[in-house]
Amino acid sequence: MPPVCHRGAIAAPQEVVAEGQALPRALELAARIAEYPQASLRSDRQAARASFGLALDEGLLLERRLAAATLQEPEMAEALQRFAKGDRPEPPHPP
DSSP states (O other): OOOEEETTEEEOOSOOOOTTOHHHHHHHHHHHHHTSOHHHHHHHHHHHHHTTTSOHHHHHHHHHHHHHHGGGSHHHHHHHHHHHTTOOOOOOOOO
């Protein structure tokens, strides 16, 4: 499958859905992501924005530093404890 171009960036699609199903599928995935600990979502967003233009190793180090800071958040600690005990969400599967 050829890469998808958007705003000058090239990325491979994660899923292909039937015509007219892109928005419902995107909303379904967004709802699942919204259930993640908010500290991790904020950290991921900050890392994605701040690492634009950095070399890969610099970007990964930045992401690691930002993610480590979320470990101080009570919500994140609780989520990690549940995850370690096997209470994990079912990963999304393409339709």
